[in-house]
Amino acid sequence: MLFNSYAFWLFLALIWAIYRLLPHRGQNLLLLGASYFFYGCWDWRFLPLILTTTLVNYFTALGIESSDDPKRHRILMAASATVSLGLLAYFKYMGFFADSAEELLTWLGFNVHWSTLNIILPVGISFYTFQTMSYTIDVFRGQVKATRSLSDFALYVAYFPQLVAGPIERSSSLMPQITHPRRKRTGDFSEGLYLVLIGLFLKVVVGDNLGFITDGIFSVEASSLSGTEALVGIYCFAFQIYGDFAGYSSIARGVSKWFGIDLMTNFRMPYLARNPSDFWQRWHISLSSWLRDYLYIPLGGNRGSSFKIYRNLMLTMLLGGLWHGAGWTFIAWGAIHGSILCIYRACGDRFTLPGLWGRVLATVGFFHLVCLGWLFFRADSFPQAWEMLIQIFSHQEMTSLARYGFGMLTFFCLPLMAYEIWLDRSGSLRRLETVAWGWRAATYCYIMFMIIVFPPPVFGQFIYFQF
Structure with missing residues (x-):
């Protein structure tokens, strides 16, 4: 169901008409049902996938918050990240890595040929994976509280207007708007x-x-x-x-x-x-800020030697390129932007x-x-x-x-x-x-x-x- 299709606007009109008549809890349940229906219209077979991601991160956050043991926190966070990134890697990158390995081994002189599954890419998987991971990381860091309502968290993950192409919302912003009653606002x-x-x-x-x-x-x-x-x-x-x-x-x-x-x-x-810093504060802001907060800064950010700063910039942009697609051209795109960031930083005000x-x-x-x-x-x-x-x-x-x-x-x-x-x-x-x-x-x-x-x-x- 595309935003530029009549089917979507008929669907939206129906949901909005019912939404206005319901209390807060009913509104959330309606939006959750509409979101799963919206996603199911793309391919209903992937509904268990988004549900799995939801359940893993929901229970992980509750487990982290209910324990005072830092070691347990780290184990739960690692397990959650492994599941989330594992699903993303399998559906999005399995074929790419398998084909790349086969080409490399063939180039080295080995006669290798293996068949890989023709895996269908679930629409929006990169977006909702990063969105759920940011929630669990924020709970792990103690920056937000874990929500007790599974249906509210499921709506946070699957909210249909931004489900398949963002923006990648933070729980500190979107979750309170889900859990608290929404009032009609002028304008x-x-x-x-x-x-x-x-x-x-x-x-x-x-x-x-x-x-x-x-x-x-x-x-x-x-x-x-x-x-x-x-x-x-x-x-x-x-x-x-x-x-x-x-x-x-x-x-x-x-x-x-x-x-x-x-x-x-x-x-x-x-x-x-x-300049590149200005560009990444203007383009795909939700992803660039996600990469900054959950990758670039944890790697060391602007701290340390110039070599480490340039390394952090390149790694961040290479991952940003890989996030966009399973192909060497996307990695090259990330490398180009990483190089531009490094060059502009090295040249200072000369540009x-x-x-x-x-x-x-x-x-x-x-x-x-x-x-x-x-x-x-x-x-x-x-x-x-x-x-x-x-x-x-x-x-x-x-x-x-x-x-x-x-x-x-x-x-x-x-x-x-x-x-x-x-x-x-x-x-x-x-x-x-x-x-x-x-x-x-x-x-x-x-x-x-x-x-x-x-x-x-x-x-x-x-x-x-x-x-």
């Missing part, structure tokens, strides 16, 4: 509508329209492309994945507003970042240019470094990524496809970037709500016009469902 419906409309615009208008171009360019032999066409493909993918993922997060936040639940902001104009034009150059320059990473993220293989990179630096030609691509980028992305620059300069994501109604009405009319008049040739699934 929730209008803010939710704004977030839903922006999300649909990002996904349907920007993401899917540019994704059609991206898929066409990346589906042909890289050697047959001009460098300009390759650039168009990378630029289109940069905005496709942004529109796709930020659109999902925005819709999830908007729908949650209608239930009286606040989800965290997951994107904050990321392509206006001037900081004065004045307006300095900021513009820094932003444009860093955007192209991000696009370098996106090339490997999107490519089907290293040879394809490398061939496209060679074409970019050796064979520039403004073909009709390149002109069409640049035209579509300008048409769909220029208004979006102008709007985001306006938001960024104000320092508030809710600036539109403070302007005169005429400007708000014009913005909403523009969004609806674009959604209705410029539907994509093909409605695509959300990219991050595969992670």
Whole structure:
């Protein structure tokens, strides 16, 4: 059930109508049942999987809190992490590691061939695994209390608006909103509508329209492309994945507003970042903060020698790349971003240019470094990524496809970037709500016009469902 499908909105309308009539406990049970139904619509066979993750972390947290023995705490935490990460590794990485081992042994001269199961990746497993692990770790650290209600914890894990593609919520934020009665708040419906409309615009208008171009360019032999066409493909993918993922997060936040639940902001104009630290405070904020709090800081963070700091940065980004997908191209994407973080840290303020034009150059320059990473993220293989990179630096030609691509980028992305620059300069994501109604009405009319008049040739699934 996709956010950009009629089936989802009929499902949501039914749930919301019943939700408004129920008391707090009934609302939670309704949302839990709706969440399991929503997940079951993808593949009901994976419901026992999410239930297993829920039960393991629920009882582990209770066991930790009921004991004063630090050794027992560590054993329970290790067991919980082993189960959670073991399930993730089996379903997401088993085939990748098996194939990689076979290739390595063959390269070393061994005649190895083994068959592996064609394992289906459960949708959203990376998201709810990290979400449940953060809860158990926080209980282990004594930062939150373990919840006594299994149904409340199950709802925290399976809450359907953010279940399959985030944001990855912390228990300190989401759990109190589940366990305590939710009161009707003025402005929730209008803010939710704004977030839903922006999300649909990002996904349907920007993401899917540019994704059609991206898929066409990346589906042909890289050697047959001009460098300009390759650039168009990378630029289109940069905005496709942004529109796709930020659109999902925005819709999830908007729908949650209608239930009286606040989800965290997951994107904050990321392509206006001037350096990698700024970028990771704007892009997929829930994952970057998760990696910071549960990996980078425990590894030592900014403490210790420069070598250790760079090591921590690289390990964190390599894991971030592996989290996104079971493939060497995703690991390369993580390595690229880790290297960029290390280089910018080593150079200090040398990339900081004065004045307006300095900021513009820094932003444009860093955007192209991000696009370098996106090339490997999107490519089907290293040879394809490398061939496209060679074409970019050796064979520039403004073909009709390149002109069409640049035209579509300008048409769909220029208004979006102008709007985001306006938001960024104000320092508030809710600036539109403070302007005169005429400007708000014009913005909403523009969004609806674009959604209705410029539907994509093909409605695509959300990219991050595969992670």
